[in-house]
Amino acid sequence: MMMVRPTNPRCVSCLPTTLGSALTSSIISMEAHRGSSALPSFTAAVPQPQTPKPSAVTSTKLMKAYFAHGLFAHARELFDKMSHRDVVAWTAMISGYASSSQHHDALLVFREMMGEGVPPNAYTISSVLKACRGAELWPAMAAVHGLAVRCGVDSQAYVENALLDVYMASHGEGEGMHDACAIFKGIVKKTAVSWTTMIAGYVHHGDGHTAVQAFQHMLQEGVELSPFSCSAVIRACALIGSLTFGKQIHTAAVKFGYQTNLPVSNSLIDMYCRCMSLSEARQYVREMPKRDLITWNTMISGLERLNSTEALELLIEMSSHNVQPNCFTFTSIVAVCANLAILNFGQQVHGAIVRRGYGGNIPLANALIDMYAKCGNVVKSCRIFNGMDQKDLVSWTSMMIGYGNHGFAEEAMRLFDEMVSSGISPDLVVFMGLLNACSHAGLVNEGLKYLNLMVDYNVTPNQELYGCAIDLLGRSGRLNDAYELMERMPFEPDRSVWGALLGACRMHGNSSIGKFAAQRIMDQKLECAETYIMLSNIFAADGDWVEFARTRRLLKGTGSRKEAGRSWIEVRGVVSSFVAGDEHHPQMGLVYEMLCFMLGNMKTKEPVYPFISYKTFVFHSGYTASSIPLFHKLNVWHIGVFAHGKLQLALPMEEVKLPQERNGEDRREEKRKEREVAFQDLTVWSKGAV
DNA sequence: CTAGGGTTAG
Structure with a gap:
């Protein structure tokens, strides 16, 4: 038995205290830098509108300068x-607006x-x-x-390429792509830009794949490699x-001397992160002679998906380089707060976001909805959601998933x-969220309603969605229906589907x-x-030792040895890691007491991954009034749910609502049964492959 | 006066 600090990045206690205070001061220092980072006073350098009438050529040049500095009104005047x-002056106005993302103004002009x-020329058309x-005005x-x-x-090079681009961007894979290909085929001299x-x-x-082809x-x-095609194809690799x-x-990029080109470098970092080669991404960033904000953002968001704590360390490093975060940075940081359930820091970040005027940024607001829901404050999520001027599909989905995880299926x-009546069509993630919400609330028929509704919205279920549906049926005991659905689905069942079905079989014996x-x-x-382990336990529960042995042999044959389920417990500042059966640990009595309690109170019989930190106690779901004294004994401040490899939500103790107590006799028998099954789970969960 | 590139959310 070792006494170690846990290495799980999602564990709150893994955040060293020094990191915590460094984060706070970095947020403060970012605030302090705000004044100095305000827009430079460019007005002095830019000519003001002049009283004597300038020539047409001079005026066009001046207009361009105004647009370059965002002084649209001056240009218009x-x-x-x-x-x-x-036509040149008109085109200067149109391109000025278009290049400054003032697309509607460009079209009005x-x-x-x-x-x-005035007849347009090729410049105007482009x-x-x-x-x-x-x-996005396709008509x-x-x-x-x-x-x-x-x-x-239409056959001038610039116009052709502009047409290619707009057709590529319109109507998804359908007509737009088809038309773009037709135009591309018709281009006699295909340049690097066309490609x-x-x-x-x-x-x-x-x-x-098609991009790489x-x-x-x-x-x-x-056609030679350019920095443009280089960064595009690197994104394809990612x-x-x-x-x-x-x-x-x-x-090839190094050979051509493009490694100092920032878009190329930044897409390389992104590619290494997405291909799970974090060490190469770190190494590359370290060797970069110059970094910009996107470099930092790319690395922070890459780490956010894989190593949240390190993402926070990078945020501190970034602020020590006096680089100011933008909404991309904040979006990743908010996601880190959600992963780590660090609500206090998350609230400070939220404050910084509002003060910087990023409150209206949709992706950022979406990330905040998700963060507050996962940190247990679904009311706050709701407040942010209702306060949004504009909502997109992700806003609605984040809120629905937040409600679902808190048991508010209705x-x-x-x-x-x-959402549907506001004109937004649901996608696969929406249905997944709804099925999960119904599954956890035991609303089987409602869940099935959504399964059947998918076809109306042209959404095709994938393996994972079938997994949700099978879980929905299985949990409620409709095992035959669950099996039948699995047979009917157009895939060979994968591990998630088998997991849902076998879990239900075991749950209902x-x-x-x-x-x-x-x-x-x-x-x-x-x-x-995992599948073989679950299977063998079903046989064991049935007393079929021949099949049990056969499954275990097959398990060995797979060669995939799961690491023993090591977990850890932190009680009053002391962290101990342990595996089941570790009898010599001085606190093993307390560990078992806690585990038995947790397993005995679970509503589901899935493997649990508990950890107890000085603030957060995470388990699967379900708790009773009798748990409260134990929580206090263990100094538990939050209760959380850890599933699908992520912390799903954490509730502060005072907000924990207790389920209705049922009368004594039924409950004791039910608990006894639950505990019996639960101990089998404990073995599976903690020992992994034996 | 004109075309192509890098980072974000469920």
Whole structure:
């Protein structure tokens, strides 16, 4: 038995105290730097509107300067004063707005120009197409395409590439992509820009394989690698998770001297993080001669998904370099707070976000909804959700999942109806959230209703969703239905599906379906230790020792040895790690008392991954009034639920609502039964592969 | 006066 600090990044007690105070001071120092980081006083450097009338050429140049500094009103004023406005001046206005993301203004100026009967040229068309893309006005885009044809500029290089880009960006994989390919085929002289536009378009739609194919095709055609195509294809590697190909591009980038190009470097960091090669990402960042904000953000968000505590350390390092965080940075940091359930720090971050004026940023608000829900304050989530001027699909989903995890299935269902009537179509994640919410609240029929509703929204269930549905049926004891659904689904069941079914078999002591399942698992030669362990326990519970032994032999055959389920307990500042059966530990009595209590009170019979820290006690679900004294004895401040590899939620003790007590006799018998099953689980969970 | 590139959320 070792006395160690836990290494789980999600454990609150893993945050060294020094890190905690460093974080607080870094937030404070970021606040202090706000004044100095305000916009530079560029107004002095930019010419003010002049009283004597400048020539058309001078005016156009001045307009460009105003746009470059975001002084749209100045540009417009100057433009309105011009006596003769030629196509160049009009185009300068349109492109000025379009390049500053003022797409609607760009299109309004274009409409004005057409109203005055000024014929557009290739420059105008390119800028207008850019604005159409930015404003996502696809019908307008088609009209401009038609205009380009009538003006005879549609086969000019810049227009062709702009058309490629807008068609790639429109209508998803359907018509837009098809039209873009047709245009691409028609381009006689395909330049690096045309190729890059196609590659980036495929990447945008998440089709990494086609992007890589296009890239290879480009090289075959003798078009040289550019920093643009380089960063696009690196993103494609990140999408398909190909570290090997990514490294080849990395080598090529170095050969061409692009490794100092920041977009190339930053996409390389992202690629290494997404391909789970964190050490290479760290190494690369360390060797970079220059970093920008995106470099820091990319690394922080990469670590957030894999190593939350290190992401916070990087935030401190970033602030020590006087780099100011933006909304991307904050989004990752809020996600870190959710992963670690560090509500206090999360609230400080929230404060910093509001003070910096990022309160209206949708992704950031979504992350905050998720954070507060996972930290146990679903009321706060709701307040943020209701206060949003604009909500997107993720906002609704985050709120629904938050409600579902807190047991408010009805609220989640109400939100679903509201969302649909506000004109947003649900996707797979929405249905997953609803099925989980119904499953945990025992609302089987409602859950099934959503399963059948999916077809109306053209959402195709994947393996994981079937897993949810089978879990929904299985938990409520409808094992035959669960098995039938598994047979009907258009996939070979994977580990998550088998897990849901076998878990239900064990929960309800149904060995006959477990045995059916066994034959299929063996036929499939599934290389998954957990499945065999669950299976063997079903046989053990049934007293079928022949089958038990056979399953265990198969388990050994898979070669996948699960590490023993080491867990840890921290009581009053002392952390001990342990495995079940570790009899010599001085606090083993307390450890077992806690585990028995937890397992005895679980509503579900899934393996639990408990940890107790000085603030958080995490277990699966279900608690009773009798638990309160024990929580106090253990100095527990929060109660949490750890599942699917993440902390799902943590409740402060005072907010814990207790289930209705049932009368004594029933309850004792029920508890006895639960404990019996629970101890089997304890063995499975803690010993892993024996 | 015109086209292509890097980081974010469920």
